[in-house]
Amino acid sequence: MPLADLPQPTPARLAWIRIREGRPLLRLYKADQPALAKVIRRYLQTLGDCVGPFCDVMVPGHSAAFASWSGEPKLRNEVVDFSDKLRRIGAVANLVPLLVACRLRADFGPKQYVSILKAAERYAFRSV
Numbered sequence: 001m002p003l004a005d006l007p008q009p010t011p012a013r014l015a016w017i018r019i020r021e022g023r024p025l026l027r028l029y030k031a032d033q034p035a036l037a038k039v040i041r042r043y044l045q046t047l048g049d050c051v052g053p054f055c056d057v058m059v060p061g062h063s064a065a066f067a068s069w070s071g072e073p074k075l076r077n078e079v080v081d082f083s084d085k086l087r088r089i090g091a092v093a094n095l096v097p098l099l100v101a102c103r104l105r106a107d108f109g110p111k112q113y114v115s116i117l118k119a120a121e122r123y124a125f126r127s128v
Helices: 011-016 033-058 072-086 092-104 110-126
Strands: none
Touching: 033 072, 033 092, 072 092, 072 110, 092 110
16 A cells, blocks of 8 residues: 555554554654654553563563452462463463453453463464
8 A cells, every 4th residue: 555545643543554664654744743742652651551561471470460460369370370381381472462462451351361371372382
């Protein structure tokens, strides 16, 4: 798709815009600097929101891992165990985006996360 045919980006659709030559399409925002600032702030906020879930995925055994689910200790321990299994078999790298995205969803609880971890473990063993 030629660049001229791209629709005007919005923060919700920013993820679908291609980055060309390592630079974002800043010329689309040339006339609207406040909109660009808003998109950049939202992007930085999203990066900040990803830090905790990313750390939990990469090091599930640390004491503060999955702290948001500390109200359900049995499920939290199950999440930690399955996350640690994935880490030990070396299957985490391909699954980090999926696992972080699941943690960022507000309607995704520990039961659903455990089911994703179990499916990811099956996938990891089949692809090895």
